[in-house]
Amino acid sequence: MPRFxxxxxxxxxxxxxxxxxxxxxxxxSFGYKPGIFGTHANDVLSFDRYLEALSPTFFTTFLNTLWxxxxxxxxxxxxxxxxxxxxxxxxxxxxxxxLLALVMVPFWTNFLVRTIGWQVILAPEGWLSTLLxxxxxxxxxxxxLYTRTAVLIGVVYNYLPLMIxxxxxxxxxxxxxxxxxxxxxxxxxxxxFARVTLPLARxxxxxxxxxxxxxxMGDYITATxxxxxxxxxxxxxxxxxxxxxxxxxxxxxxxxxxxxxxxVTVALGALVVWLxxxxxxxxxxxxxxxxxxxxxxxxxxxxxxxxADTAPAAADRVPEEVAS
Amino acid sequence: xxxxxxxxxxSVWGVLVFLFLxxxxxxxxxxxxxxxxxxxxxxxxxxxxxxxxxxxxxIRDAVWVSVQTGAIAALVATVLGTLAxxxxxxxxxxxxxxxxxxxxxxxxxxxxxxxxxxLPWLVFLGQDLGLxxxxxxxxxxxxxxxxxxxxxxSYIVRARLxxxxxxLEEASSDLYAKxxxxFRRVTLPLAMxxxxxxxxxxxxxxxDNTVIAAFVQVxxxxxxxxxxxxxxxxxxRPEIASVSTIMLxxxxxxxxxxxxxxxxxxxxxxxxxxxxxxx
Amino acid sequence: MTHTRTPVRILASESAAKVIRSELSRRRFLSxxxxxxxxxxxxxxxxxxxxxxxxxxxxxxxxxxxSIYTWGDYDNPDVLTAFTDELxxxxxxxxxxxxxxxxxxxxxxxxxxxxxxxxxxxxFIPQMIENGLLQQLNLDLIPNxxxxxxxxxxxxWDPDNAYSICKAWGTTxxxxxxxxxxRELTSWADFLDAAxxxxxxxxxxxxxxxxxxxMYFWANGIDWNTTDAGDLAAAEDFLVNTLAPNIxxxxxxxxxxAIPQGTHVLMQSWNGDARIxxxxxxxxxxxQWVFPGPETEIWMDNWxxxxxxxxxxAAHAFIDYVLTPENQLLQLDYIGYHTGAKGIxxxxxxxxxxxxxxxxxxxxxxxxxxxxxxNDAQQARVDIWNKTKAAAGA
Numbered sequence: 001m002p003r004f005x006x007x008x009x010x011x012x013x014x015x016x017x018x019x020x021x022x023x024x025x026x027x028x029s030f031g032y033k034p035g036i037f038g039t040h041a042n043d044v045l046s047f048d049r050y051l052e053a054l055s056p057t058f059f060t061t062f063l064n065t066l067w068x069x070x071x072x073x074x075x076x077x078x079x080x081x082x083x084x085x086x087x088x089x090x091x092x093x094x095x096x097x098x099l100l101a102l103v104m105v106p107f108w109t110n111f112l113v114r115t116i117g118w119q120v121i122l123a124p125e126g127w128l129s130t131l132l133x134x135x136x137x138x139x140x141x142x143x144x145l146y147t148r149t150a151v152l153i154g155v156v157y158n159y160l161p162l163m164i165x166x167x168x169x170x171x172x173x174x175x176x177x178x179x180x181x182x183x184x185x186x187x188x189x190x191x192x193f194a195r196v197t198l199p200l201a202r203x204x205x206x207x208x209x210x211x212x213x214x215x216x217m218g219d220y221i222t223a224t225x226x227x228x229x230x231x232x233x234x235x236x237x238x239x240x241x242x243x244x245x246x247x248x249x250x251x252x253x254x255x256x257x258x259x260x261x262x263x264v265t266v267a268l269g270a271l272v273v274w275l276x277x278x279x280x281x282x283x284x285x286x287x288x289x290x291x292x293x294x295x296x297x298x299x300x301x302x303x304x305x306x307x308a309d310t311a312p313a314a315a316d317r318v319p320e321e322v323a324s
Numbered sequence: 325x326x327x328x329x330x331x332x333x334x335s336v337w338g339v340l341v342f343l344f345l346x347x348x349x350x351x352x353x354x355x356x357x358x359x360x361x362x363x364x365x366x367x368x369x370x371x372x373x374x375x376x377x378x379x380x381x382x383i384r385d386a387v388w389v390s391v392q393t394g395a396i397a398a399l400v401a402t403v404l405g406t407l408a409x410x411x412x413x414x415x416x417x418x419x420x421x422x423x424x425x426x427x428x429x430x431x432x433x434x435x436x437x438x439x440x441x442x443l444p445w446l447v448f449l450g451q452d453l454g455l456x457x458x459x460x461x462x463x464x465x466x467x468x469x470x471x472x473x474x475x476x477x478s479y480i481v482r483a484r485l486x487x488x489x490x491x492l493e494e495a496s497s498d499l500y501a502k503x504x505x506x507f508r509r510v511t512l513p514l515a516m517x518x519x520x521x522x523x524x525x526x527x528x529x530x531x532d533n534t535v536i537a538a539f540v541q542v543x544x545x546x547x548x549x550x551x552x553x554x555x556x557x558x559x560x561r562p563e564i565a566s567v568s569t570i571m572l573x574x575x576x577x578x579x580x581x582x583x584x585x586x587x588x589x590x591x592x593x594x595x596x597x598x599x600x601x602x603x
Numbered sequence: 604m605t606h607t608r609t610p611v612r613i614l615a616s617e618s619a620a621k622v623i624r625s626e627l628s629r630r631r632f633l634s635x636x637x638x639x640x641x642x643x644x645x646x647x648x649x650x651x652x653x654x655x656x657x658x659x660x661x662x663x664x665x666x667x668x669x670s671i672y673t674w675g676d677y678d679n680p681d682v683l684t685a686f687t688d689e690l691x692x693x694x695x696x697x698x699x700x701x702x703x704x705x706x707x708x709x710x711x712x713x714x715x716x717x718x719x720x721x722x723x724x725x726x727f728i729p730q731m732i733e734n735g736l737l738q739q740l741n742l743d744l745i746p747n748x749x750x751x752x753x754x755x756x757x758x759x760w761d762p763d764n765a766y767s768i769c770k771a772w773g774t775t776x777x778x779x780x781x782x783x784x785x786r787e788l789t790s791w792a793d794f795l796d797a798a799x800x801x802x803x804x805x806x807x808x809x810x811x812x813x814x815x816x817x818m819y820f821w822a823n824g825i826d827w828n829t830t831d832a833g834d835l836a837a838a839e840d841f842l843v844n845t846l847a848p849n850i851x852x853x854x855x856x857x858x859x860x861a862i863p864q865g866t867h868v869l870m871q872s873w874n875g876d877a878r879i880x881x882x883x884x885x886x887x888x889x890x891q892w893v894f895p896g897p898e899t900e901i902w903m904d905n906w907x908x909x910x911x912x913x914x915x916x917a918a919h920a921f922i923d924y925v926l927t928p929e930n931q932l933l934q935l936d937y938i939g940y941h942t943g944a945k946g947i948x949x950x951x952x953x954x955x956x957x958x959x960x961x962x963x964x965x966x967x968x969x970x971x972x973x974x975x976x977x978n979d980a981q982q983a984r985v986d987i988w989n990k991t992k993a994a995a996g997a
Contacts, residue, residue: 003411003417003419004411004415004419004423005411005415006410006411006415007407007408009404010408010474011408011426013400013404013470014427014471014474014475017445017467017468017470021444022437022441024445025441033982036981037729037730057990061989061992061993061996064996083337083341086338091338095583097583098583101524101583102345103345104524104525105349105575106346106348107531108528108531108575109568109571110548110552110564111532111549112553112560114349115348116348116363116860117347117348117349117351118348118351119860119864120348120351120355120364121347121351124864124865125864125865125885141865157344157348160341160345161525162476165480165521165522165525168521169480169484189330203482203486204480204483206483207479207480207482207483210479211476211479214428214432215431215432218432218433218435228852229847229853229992230996232993235436237989239434240812240985240989241985243701243704244812244985244988246703246981247982250982251440252437255434255437259429362879364860364883365885376680382698443707447712451713538699538704539704539707542712542716542717543670543672543695543697543717544670551675553698554675554699554700555698557674557677557856558937558940559858560859
């Protein structure tokens with residue numbers, strides 16, 4: 001059995017329903033728009049659509065998108081991380097599943113409907129404005145809708161679950177015994193969190209950041225519903241070509257460019273993070289020390305010890321993972 | 325047990341974030357009892373919104389299509405994503421790099437591209453190849469909604485298992501468990517929180533999918549978000565809030581039941597490990 | 604309405620234009636077919652049905668079912684239930700959010716979409732006819748057409764109502780907050796001026812390239828369907844460099860939230876949407892609706908029957924049913940847009956529906972309303988729209 005046997009179903013599914021049809025659309029990007037009522041034609045092939053797509057508008061809009069993407073992802077991480085940690089570590093174990101579901105429940109109400117909920121709260125004569133004026137925090141009506149702040153509220157609100165869930169899963173796997181061990185070895189709780197818990201949750205942090213950042217960069221609705229004109233995103237350009245201009249050729253070229261630019265951004269981001277955390281990682285290595293000389297025997301010992309034993313063994317893998 | 329200030333701060337933060345998550349939902353629940361013409365403009369208290377639902381089967385149908393699609397799409401994505409996630413974490417190799425590349429590509433592609441691409445493709449499969457399955461509205465929606473969700477589940481499951489020691493699995497096979505048994509009794513339980521989280525996320529993503537859904541739907545299967553979006557043209561009425569409220573109440577009741585049933589079930593690797601080792 | 608406004612831009616009489624159009628569409632279909640065979644299954648996306656567009660209904664017995672693909676919540680539920688109760692066919696209602704979605708769906712399905720009645724906006728009809736997406740109506744089966752006001756029949760996109768009948772129509776104007784803008788605004792030029800002054804940063808415009816560029820053209824006495832490069836460049840310069848920094852949102856439905864909540868001071872909006880917004884505002888006197896001169900838009904959503912409709916008899920019966928005066932009034936009351944029926948203004952006034960000045964317009968006003976058109980300038984308009992958005996978001 002090949003190593004990737006278990007990934008074959010997902011691979012086949014995605015190739016059939018994603019790669020094949022989307023490849024077709026990518027193919028359109030080398031064609032052109034025939035007449036007013038046609039959407040695409042491919043009898044003459046060229047890179048002209050890409051030249052067209054590389055307009056100043058694309059880059060201006062992309063910069064705005066990048067700003068929203070980075071700020072939104074960072075805020076989601078900062079807000080979501082403590083919650084995920086609290087849910088996975090501090091909350092009573094019997095309630096964790098329920099809390100996890102409760103994170104999602106607000107999102108089972110339709111997107112537009114929840115947006116309207118926010119508008120009612122944030123409007124100049126809305127709930128928050130009335131409350132703040134009543135308390136005397138502000139004098140005039142609250143002026144927050146259709147500002148950059150509103151853009152971020154909308155984005156953070158709608159993407160927070162995509163951050164919290166992977167983080168929760170990651171913190172959950174660290175397990176108490178390892179943290180206890182760290183404390184027994186004299187590390188304070190902050191040190192334990194920074195040197196043990198967080199490094200071990202690293203794959204979850206990465207998954208969360210990617211799950212927020214990547215779809216957000218291609219999204220064009222979320223940021224505009226509360227942020228209005230300030231929430232303009234590059235995905236809008238792509239959609240406007242497919243929908244309003246009915247120019248699938250140009251739309252495809254823009255989509256391909258967008259995908260490429262996002263991929264490059266992610267790669268650059270990864271590089272920056274890798275370089276910036278280089279010093280910290282070597283310190284982690286020191287704290288965690290040499291791999292335990294008595295690597296646990298294949299047959300796990302019985303009792304609660306087993307998990308405690310498993311954990312340091314897992315911990316010693318961290319540097320390997322980092323290096324990869 | 326005395327709680328340190330940092331624990332208290334964490335709890336307060338957690339509660340605040342939950343309040344933040346539910347804030348707009350509270351507005352919607354209030355609006356459900358609005359007797360006015362528009363959802364957003366409060367007129368008076370009444371049950372008009374709920375009564376109006378009776379006269380509009382279109383709303384009920386749309387919600388039902390969405391719930392059905394969401395559940396199936398989430399199931400498909402969870403199965404595919406879990407297997408892929410386990411493979412990536414447990415059998416790493418050069419292929420993982422390419423596979424993650426594919427997953428990234430799926431998540432980075434704007435929805436409108438998927439939508440425009442999938443529609444003719446599904447028509448081709450359904451009509452030109454005669455696979456009647458793909459002319460079915462729910463099947464089409466499930467296919468469209470499962471793409472990004474599969475990628476999400478794969479990431480989360482991989483993130484859960486990668487670096488988590490494979491000892492338990494090794495132990496299991498050393499104890500002559502068949503690979504399938506090891507998978508079922510060890511690997512899967514280890515991945516379970518991620519599988520659960522992935523399922524929840526997939527369901528949620530599907531429930532909100534508007535762009536792909538609008539393109540691939542067929543007669544009789546307009547999903548809920550498409551209905552709401554298109555109803556903007558004549559102004560959203562309070563019954564949209566009423567049906568959302570009903571859904572929320574049903575969800576909370578269902579969750580309460582599930583929480584009650586699952587109360588004794590293990591939900592962390594520690595407990596699973598204990599169970600495994602016969603404790 | 605001159606002949607040159609029809610989407611096929613040739614100087615010819617309407618009837619000649621029709622023949623030429625069908626000829627054109629046949630040729631274009633052939634060239635599509637050639638291109639399609641080269642690209643294999645991609646043909647699915649571009650050729651359309653090409654099937655006969657002759658009416659399928661002959662006045663036979665009604666089928667048991669009827670599938671309507673329309674804008675969400677766009678019909679009075681009482682009318683729908685009454686139709687089923689009286690005539691039998693059960694109605695399946697599906698929704699789309701844009702004409703482009705509707706067209707993509709019908710094109711891809713090649714006549715097997717399963718939808719009977721579709722409700723496209725007028726400017727998209729020539730394209731749909733050309734791609735063979737609509738079938739001709741059998742007007743003999745729609746005798747209630749006599750209740751329609753001729754002013755709203757025979758529009759440029761379908762001069763003989765061979766494929767479509769007005770379902771609802773509206774126009775574009777704007778609403779402003781009298782407590783902030785104390786002078787009187789009456790024209791598009793006033794709108795653009797106020798947006799740069801009192802309402803700067805508190806202005807929303809419709810999220811549509813035609814309406815965005817239209818404001819500039821209407822204010823400056825230029826045909827808003829112009830394909831003249833100079834006009835388009837001037838519009839771009841003004842919208843991107845002068846207007847954009849003052850725009851806070853691109854909102855097609857300010858009546859749904861922004862007006863009742865007082866989020867903006869100046870909002871371009873469609874008349875029915877503005878009417879709902881003002882009616883539902885806690886302080887209706889604060890808002891002033893303006894039907895702006897010298898010119899503005901008329902848009903119209905139309906009943907039409909899709910090619911390959913499985914239930915053509917029921918579809919005709921439904922359209923005929925809706926066109927009766929009492930049902931038209933119910934529809935108008937529900938959606939707040941003029942349905943194009945004759946004498947409906949008197950009926951609505953008698954029924955004491957509120958704010959009818961935002962539903963009915965004088966013949967003089969109607970004479971200043973211009974139809975839009977999907978033409979060669981569409982790409983340029985979309986580019987201007989995107990640039991304006993980029994400038995407003997910066």
